[in-house]
Each structure stands twice: as structure tokens, then as C-alpha cells.
Amino acid sequence: MVEKRMTELSESHDDPFAQHLAAVAVLDDRGAVVGWNRRAEELLGHPDTAVIGRPALEVLVDPRDLPAVRQAAARCRRAGGWFGVLRVRHSDGRLVEMGLRAHALTRGDGIREWFLAGALAVDVLEWQRDRAVLDGLYRRCPIGLVVHGPDLRLLRVNRAIERFTGVPAAEFRGLPTGCFLLPDDARRAVDRVRRVIETGRPMVYSEQLVRMEWDPARERVAMVSSFPMKDPSGRILGVAEMIEDITERYRAQRRLALLDQAGSRIGTTLDAAETARELAEVMVPHLADHASVDLLQQVTRGEEPAQALAGPVVRVGTSGVGARQPGPPHPQGEPVEFAPDTPEARCLAEGRPVLEAVLPPDWFSSQGRQGTHAPELGAHSLIVVPLAARGLVLGVMTLWRSRRPDPFEADDLTLAQELAARAAVAIDNARRFTQQQQTAFTLQSSLLPRTVPDQSAVEVALRYLPASAAPGLGGDWFDVIPLSGARVALVVGDVVGRGIHAAATMGRLRTAVHTLASLDLEPDEVLSRLDDLVLMLAAEQEAAGERPVGEQVVGATCLYAVYDPVSGRCSAARAGHPPPVVTTPDGQAALLDLPAGPPLGLGGLPFEARDVELAEGSLLCLYTNGLIGERHIDADAGLATLRAALTRPADALERTCQAVVDALVPARPSDDIALLIARTRMLSPDDVASWQLPPEPGSAARARELTSAQLAEWGLEHLAFTTELIASELVTNVYRYAGGPATLRLIRERCLVCEVSDTSHTSPHLRRARTTDEGGRGLFLVAQLAERWGTRYSRDGKTVWTEQPLGGAFT
Known part of the structure; x- marks a missing residue:
């Protein structure tokens, strides 16, 4: 009934040849007018009394058109009907173009008459165009058209829907809306049509997933525009829907969106494993249901893989929805090997992708994949692509589909290759960075002190904590350097920059500090010499073109302290470095007030x-800035926390050092940290003997007597002969060359130290005396008798010192 009513309305309002719209005339077989309706009178101005009984050619046709009219009449007689456009004369004399339909009628008495229906040619032409459009929509339009009745049943579909579904258009008539679709898709279609009927408002450009009952594995996307159909009174007669298959366009847009998304999500860090995980997460669920990324073991270690190597690999990235691993699970990070005939092994060996669009149900078991990398037994489609960058195969990415019904296709493989290529470059960058980090770490580890040297001045606890998130290792270092006279030098430094260059600079500065420490220079003098060295290194870089002119690249901070366990005196200087914290035996911690000094x-x-x-x-x-300069804490707050952690000096030193680390160092420090804590010791007065000797000839003999007596008291008689000779020679040199009093000091600690000090700054030199020389053999003799000897300078003069092991005698 609804379709019939719609047809009637269409005919009554649109068809110009409808009964109440058309001008109708009836002619007898001789061409005389025997019938004339009111519409004909309205259009042509001739009343029925003026035309009935008269020949139509005489009343209605212009003489100039008679040949054309006679030809039309002849065709009509032969065919029994005719349709065309002729000019008809109006009552006022003008000619009106009319569209005419002529049909032969035979009455019951056998007399033939001609029925003519006419309309203005303009109206006929417009009606024909409308009919052509309607015919095009239903027969030739590539966009689907579906007409639903208010009872949610199909009234008509066009040929595009027939091609889209594979069902003949005639079979849709009377079927419920959403027929032939899977239940979920059908329910969405019904809800959409019902909403348009209830609201009367159209829904334009809504996307809908479409899966047919007989082909559920094929998922398509349709663009649907729905609008209500109303009669002149506003009553809704149904809903028309324009449906366009945009599956390919939709997939292309999704692929482009995935490429754009991958650009911001893959390669956010210089970590190969993290990049692999990012790649797997991007793939699921947009392209695959399950994804895994496996890297060669050499890549995970930062090494360069061999060409065409097929394993072993390490799974470093996985992602999936509803995955069920068959066989024993393989956690990330464990090495595994692929069987030689698996797609992954072929992909690694050949560097070419593999597309298995449709996998047979027993494919996993036939490939021997149980317990290796199969995501679940329900996977039906597979893609394996190599992760290749700069000519190296770094690993493979494997994609499966199990929940999504449609299999992988060639465009999916192209997209997977593009994403894998982008990720491979990021992974290779991370591999190179890891390699550089390991090189820098190895270099730095070899340059840092491995053990604390034996010395009696201080007890030491050390910590070196490399940065976990910074780009490259820093140049932090510490040192404990034994000095003459039982003293010790404590050093902490920090080189500007990171990586191999910073580690190499740190090694050069540390070597320089050791060299300067062996000269027994004062702390401020040591820093001055280091400053000259850093300036020289910067000049070398500038000359080599490694840095712009005037740009400060090589730089460092340093704190150098010397502690004397005999006097309990500590002398320190700093170059742009944080001041040390001193904690007294009663637990009072405070910063040591040192002049800052420039870096x-x-x-x-x-x-x-x-x-x-x-x-x-x-x-x-002593510490580097990383301990208190972390971004998450204020420097003043960090110093307060550091002082609080040092207020229990009686605790075990290692425990105190760990307490400082626990209080100030986060789980992932952003900067390298060097920490050195020293507990001071004092030599017993019984282990130190000192005498002042006047500048007179007898002082050498007096020195021998005092030395012999003191060694006897210490039980070191076996060292008396060598020590007497050393003391005698050094005191004699003071008498001969210095011209002032001499101070003789003996120190018993890990070795026997003999020191002779005077007020002169003249440096003694070791030389080989000729046979004719009367002198010059004293220092040579001292060097032969002592294990070590040297000279240190102070503001008041110099000290010549020697060291002898306690366990042996001179032979």
C-alpha cells in the first residue's frame, strides 16, 4: 500500500501526462476532433465548442507545420501510437510547443479513434530529466540507494546495492532492514533508520562496518547518509539511504593515520628494547591482533650484527589483544632460536618479507612452532618483515591476525615494511648509542681508581654512581693519593660534558693530578697547574676544529685537599666545586668555608x-654536584639532607656512605655522582720524633746519634745503619748549601720516613759524580739506600724525605 501510494503521488504531482494534468483530445479516424477536456482549453485557449467536429489540422496546426504533422500521423497509423513534440496553434494565434502522446483506440462497434494526451514541452522535458535521474539512481549510479518503509522493511534498492551485496535487487523487496548483515551490523542499521523516522532529521556521512552473513571474513566499510521521505503534508513515508563502499579509502586513511602516529610514538628514546616495544604497540590493534619484535642478541648488546645472520634472537617487544600463547611461555629478554624452515628464519637469513595471507589450521604445528613464537592457535594470517637499517638486518617483526576476520593483503605488507624501516633506523641509532655508551663506560671504568691505596692518614668509603638517563657518561672522578710524610691527598672532580670525550678528559686530568701530587705541591698550586692544562686542551680542540672559536667546551671543577695525620691539619682549595662537609667527632656537620675559586x-x-x-x-x-644538584631537589635542601646524613660519625664508614646515597640519590639519577667520605686518623706521638739541629759541622754526627737511639727505641735496629747514612747526608747538605738550621723528623707508620727540612728553596738534584769530584755523591747514596725519596716545598722552605720498608735491612 505504501509503495502504491507513493506511485500515485508521484504520478499526480510529477507526471505531466497524468489524467488531471494532461490536455486530452480524441480524434476520429478522419482526423476530426470528437473529444476535448478542460485542461486542453486552459493550455490552448480553444473552448470545446470551437474545436469539436472540426478537423484537427485546420484548427490546431499551422500550415507551415503540416508536412511534419502528416509524417507523424503516418508513423502513428503504422505503429498504432506515437510520442513527440509538435507546435500547436493557440486561440490567440501563437504557437505552443506541446509534448504529445497518441494511441489508437478501437471502440466496441469497430470504429477506430485516436487518443491524444499533451502537455507543455517544457514540463515534459523537465519530467523526462527527472525520470532519467531516477532511472540513473536505480540502474547506473555507483552509489548504493536503499529505500526503507516506516515498518522497517525494504521497498527498493538500486543496482549498486546488488553489486555490493551480490544479491539481486528484486529479492530485497519486503525484507526487513539489515537483512543479509551479521547481527551486530544489522542492529546498528535498524537503529539508524529508526532514529531518522522518529526524529525526522537526516544523518549524513556516518561510517558503518559491514559484514555479510555469507562472507563474515570480509570486513567492509560503508559511508551512509540517511534522510526521511515525506508527503506534502509532512507525513514520513520512509527513509532513503545513500550507501557508498569506502573500504579501500578507509583503509588507506587508517594506514596514513598509523604512519603519522608511528612518527611520534616510535623512537622516543635511545633504547633499542623500548623502541621495539613501541613498534609492537603501534601495530596492535590498528594493523594486527598480535605483534612481536625480535632483535638479534648482538643488537641488544650494542654490537654490530653479522650479515645474513639467522639467530639467536631476543624477544624485546610484544603486544596483542586476547592472545593465548601455545606451549611454554617465553618472557621478553630470553634468547630463542627459530627453526630453519620458519618464516622468521627465512626473513632473517634473506632480508626479505614474508606474507602468509591464509594459514591452514594446522600450520603452527606443521612448522614446529609450539612453544616458540606462535601467539595463539587461532591465527589465520601472518606477516614477517625484517628490521633492516644501513644494510644490516637487526631482527624481525612478526604480525598475526586471529580476531580480525579479514586476512593480510599486499597493502598491509607495504605498511608493515614502512613502519619496520622507520623503527629499524631508530633501533640502529639506539644500538650505536649503546655501543658508544659501553665504550665510554669501559674507558671511564679503566680510568677511575679500582682500589684505595694503603695509607695511614684516613679511612675511606667511596661511591661512584653513573647517570641512568643522561645521554652519555659524565667525567666525574675521585682519588686517594698517598703523599710523603704519611700525608694523603683527597681529590674529587667533574669534567664538563658527557661521553667518550668527557671520559678521556677526565683521564688526562686525573693523570695530571697524580703527577702534580707527586711533586708535593700546595693545593692552590695544583689547581693552577690543572687550569693551565685545561686551557691547553681547549686550545687543542679549537686548533683541530672540534669546537667554535671562543666557545667553552673543555672545562672542569675540582676539589683538592691534603690531610696530615701528624699535625691533624687539612689544607684544601677548590675550583668551582661544591665545598666539602666536615663532621666533628661529636656529630656537628657544617660546610668547610673555602674560597670558591673559578672553574x-x-x-x-x-x-x-x-x-x-x-x-x-x-x-x-667530598662529592660532585650530581649529589645535591638533582632537578627534583633544591641545592640548599640537598646540602641540609647531606649534613643530616653525616651527623653520626661513629657509625661504620660504609654504612654512613650508604646512608648518604639512600637519602639523596634517586632510583634513576640524571647526573653522575662521585662521593668520597674520609674519617681522619692521627699518628701517635710515640710514632713521630723530631729534632732541631743547628747549622754547624757536628750536626751530622748528632743526627746519626739521635736516629740510632730512636730506632732502637722503636725496635728497628736493622734499619739503623741505612737511616743513619741517610740522615747524615741530608743534614750535611743543609749545612753546606742551605746555611740555616735543619729539622730532622722520623715517622714510623707503614714505612719508616726520614725527613730533613730547612729554610732554603734551592732544589737538590741527583747527579753522577766523576772520580775527581770531591762531592756530589750524597744524594746518589741516599737514592740507593731509600725505597723512595723526593722533595716538597712549603712557604717556609723545603723538605727532603725518604721512605724505607719496615721489614728489611740494607744489604
């Missing part, structure tokens, strides 16, 4: 040392 590498500015007295058992804490 190394600026040049031209002096450094200043300061001396402090430290009681036995005091803690001296």
Missing part, C-alpha cells in the same frame, strides 16, 4: 687554599 679552564684567576685543624675521627665528605 678550571677560565684562566687568569688565582686559587686560594685554606688550612683547618681536624680532630681525630672527623668526617671529611
Whole structure:
């Protein structure tokens, strides 16, 4: 009934030849008018009394058109009907173009008449165009058209829907809306049509997934525009829908969106495993249901893989929805090997992708994949692509589909290759970075002190904590350097920059510090010499073109302290470095007030040392800026926390050092940290003997007597002969060359130290005396008798010192 009513309305309102719209005339077989309706009178102006009974050619046809009219009449007689356009004369004399339909009628008495229906040619032409459009929509339009009745049943579909579904258009008539679709898709279609009927508002350009009942594995996407159909009174007669298959366009858009998304999500860090995980997560669920990324073991270690190597690999990235691993699970990070005939093994060996669009149900078991990398037994489609960059195959990415019904296709493989290529470059960059990090770490580890040397001045606890998130290792270092006279030098430094260059610079500075320490220079003098070295290194880089002119690249901070366990005096100087924290034996912690000094590498500015007295058992804490300069804490708050952690000096030193680390160092420090905590010791007065000797000839003999007596008291008689000779020669040199009093000091610690000090700054030199020389053999004799010897300078003069092992005698 609805379709019939719609047809009637269409005919009554649109068809110009409809009964109440058309001009109708009836002619007898001789051409005389025997019938004339009111519409004909309205269009042509002739009343029925003026035309009935008269020949139509005489009344209605212009003489100039008679040949054309007679030809039309002849065709009509032969065919029994005719349709065309002729000019008809109006009552006022003008000619009106009319569209005419003529049909032969035979009455019951056998007399033939001609029925003519006419309309203005303009109306006929417009009606024909409308009919052509309607015919095009239903027969030739590539966009689907579906007409639904208000009872949610199909009234008509066009040929495009027939091609889209594979069902003849005639079979849709009367079927419920959403027929032939899977239940979920059908329910969405019904809800959409019902909403348009209820609201009367159209829905334009809504996307819908379409899966047919007989082909559920094929998923298509349709663009649907729905609008209501109403009669002149506004009553809804149904819903028409324009449906366009946009599956390919939709997939292309999704692929482009995935490429854009991958650009911001893959390669966010210089970590190969993290990049692999990002790649797997991007793939699921947009392209695959399950994804795994496997890298060659050499890549995970930062090494360069061999060409065409097929394993072993390490699974470093997985992602999936509803995955069920068959066989024993394989956690990420465990090495596995692919069987030679698996797609992954072929992909690794050949560097070419593999597309298995449709997998047979027993494919996993036939490939021997149980317990290896199969995501689940329900997978039906597979893609394997190599992760290749710069001519190297770094691993493979494997994609499966199990939940999504449609299999992988060639465009999916192209997209997977593009994403894998992008990720491979990021992974190779991460591999190279890891390699550089390992090289820098190896270099730095070889340059840092591995053990604390034996010495009696301090007890030491050390920590070096490399940065976990920064790009490259830093140049932090520490040192404990034994000095003459039982003293010790404590050093902490920090080189500007990161990576191999910073580690190499740190090694050069540390070597320089050791060299300067062996000269027994004062702390401020050591920093001045280091400043010259840093300036020289910067000049070398500038000359080599490794840095722009005037740009400060090589630089460092340093703290150098010397502690004397005999006097309890500590002399320290710093170059742009944080001041040390001193904790007294009673637990009072405070910053040591040291002049700041400029960082190394600026040049031209002096450094200043300061001396402090430290009681036995005091803690001296040296550190680099990373300990208190973390971004998550304020520097002042960090210093307060550091002082609080050092307020229990009686605790075990290692425990105190760990307490500082626990209080200040986060789980992932952003900067390298060097920490050195020293507990001071004092030599017993019984282990030190000192005498003042006047500048007179008998002082050498007096030195021998005092030395012999003191060694006898210490039970070191076996060293008396060599020590007497050493003391005698050194005192004699003072008498001959210095011209002032001499101070003789013996120290018993890990070795026997003999020191002779005077007020002269003249440096003694070791030389080989000729047979005719009367002197020049004293220092040569001293060097032969002592294990080590040297000279150190102070503001008041110099000290010549020697060291002898306690266990052996001179032979």
C-alpha cells in the first residue's frame, strides 16, 4: 500500500501526462476532433465548442507545420501510437510547443479513434530529466540507494546495492532492514533508520562496518547518509539511504593515520628494547591482533650484527589483544632460536618479507612452532618483515591476525615494511648509542681508581654512581693519593660534558693530578697547574676544529685537599666545586668555608687554599654536584639532607656512605655522582720524633746519634745503619748549601720516613759524580739506600724525605 501510494503521488504531482494534468483530445479516424477536456482549453485557449467536429489540422496546426504533422500521423497509423513534440496553434494565434502522446483506440462497434494526451514541452522535458535521474539512481549510479518503509522493511534498492551485496535487487523487496548483515551490523542499521523516522532529521556521512552473513571474513566499510521521505503534508513515508563502499579509502586513511602516529610514538628514546616495544604497540590493534619484535642478541648488546645472520634472537617487544600463547611461555629478554624452515628464519637469513595471507589450521604445528613464537592457535594470517637499517638486518617483526576476520593483503605488507624501516633506523641509532655508551663506560671504568691505596692518614668509603638517563657518561672522578710524610691527598672532580670525550678528559686530568701530587705541591698550586692544562686542551680542540672559536667546551671543577695525620691539619682549595662537609667527632656537620675559586679552564684567576685543624675521627665528605644538584631537589635542601646524613660519625664508614646515597640519590639519577667520605686518623706521638739541629759541622754526627737511639727505641735496629747514612747526608747538605738550621723528623707508620727540612728553596738534584769530584755523591747514596725519596716545598722552605720498608735491612 505504501509503495502504491507513493506511485500515485508521484504520478499526480510529477507526471505531466497524468489524467488531471494532461490536455486530452480524441480524434476520429478522419482526423476530426470528437473529444476535448478542460485542461486542453486552459493550455490552448480553444473552448470545446470551437474545436469539436472540426478537423484537427485546420484548427490546431499551422500550415507551415503540416508536412511534419502528416509524417507523424503516418508513423502513428503504422505503429498504432506515437510520442513527440509538435507546435500547436493557440486561440490567440501563437504557437505552443506541446509534448504529445497518441494511441489508437478501437471502440466496441469497430470504429477506430485516436487518443491524444499533451502537455507543455517544457514540463515534459523537465519530467523526462527527472525520470532519467531516477532511472540513473536505480540502474547506473555507483552509489548504493536503499529505500526503507516506516515498518522497517525494504521497498527498493538500486543496482549498486546488488553489486555490493551480490544479491539481486528484486529479492530485497519486503525484507526487513539489515537483512543479509551479521547481527551486530544489522542492529546498528535498524537503529539508524529508526532514529531518522522518529526524529525526522537526516544523518549524513556516518561510517558503518559491514559484514555479510555469507562472507563474515570480509570486513567492509560503508559511508551512509540517511534522510526521511515525506508527503506534502509532512507525513514520513520512509527513509532513503545513500550507501557508498569506502573500504579501500578507509583503509588507506587508517594506514596514513598509523604512519603519522608511528612518527611520534616510535623512537622516543635511545633504547633499542623500548623502541621495539613501541613498534609492537603501534601495530596492535590498528594493523594486527598480535605483534612481536625480535632483535638479534648482538643488537641488544650494542654490537654490530653479522650479515645474513639467522639467530639467536631476543624477544624485546610484544603486544596483542586476547592472545593465548601455545606451549611454554617465553618472557621478553630470553634468547630463542627459530627453526630453519620458519618464516622468521627465512626473513632473517634473506632480508626479505614474508606474507602468509591464509594459514591452514594446522600450520603452527606443521612448522614446529609450539612453544616458540606462535601467539595463539587461532591465527589465520601472518606477516614477517625484517628490521633492516644501513644494510644490516637487526631482527624481525612478526604480525598475526586471529580476531580480525579479514586476512593480510599486499597493502598491509607495504605498511608493515614502512613502519619496520622507520623503527629499524631508530633501533640502529639506539644500538650505536649503546655501543658508544659501553665504550665510554669501559674507558671511564679503566680510568677511575679500582682500589684505595694503603695509607695511614684516613679511612675511606667511596661511591661512584653513573647517570641512568643522561645521554652519555659524565667525567666525574675521585682519588686517594698517598703523599710523603704519611700525608694523603683527597681529590674529587667533574669534567664538563658527557661521553667518550668527557671520559678521556677526565683521564688526562686525573693523570695530571697524580703527577702534580707527586711533586708535593700546595693545593692552590695544583689547581693552577690543572687550569693551565685545561686551557691547553681547549686550545687543542679549537686548533683541530672540534669546537667554535671562543666557545667553552673543555672545562672542569675540582676539589683538592691534603690531610696530615701528624699535625691533624687539612689544607684544601677548590675550583668551582661544591665545598666539602666536615663532621666533628661529636656529630656537628657544617660546610668547610673555602674560597670558591673559578672553574678550571677560565684562566687568569688565582686559587686560594685554606688550612683547618681536624680532630681525630672527623668526617671529611667530598662529592660532585650530581649529589645535591638533582632537578627534583633544591641545592640548599640537598646540602641540609647531606649534613643530616653525616651527623653520626661513629657509625661504620660504609654504612654512613650508604646512608648518604639512600637519602639523596634517586632510583634513576640524571647526573653522575662521585662521593668520597674520609674519617681522619692521627699518628701517635710515640710514632713521630723530631729534632732541631743547628747549622754547624757536628750536626751530622748528632743526627746519626739521635736516629740510632730512636730506632732502637722503636725496635728497628736493622734499619739503623741505612737511616743513619741517610740522615747524615741530608743534614750535611743543609749545612753546606742551605746555611740555616735543619729539622730532622722520623715517622714510623707503614714505612719508616726520614725527613730533613730547612729554610732554603734551592732544589737538590741527583747527579753522577766523576772520580775527581770531591762531592756530589750524597744524594746518589741516599737514592740507593731509600725505597723512595723526593722533595716538597712549603712557604717556609723545603723538605727532603725518604721512605724505607719496615721489614728489611740494607744489604
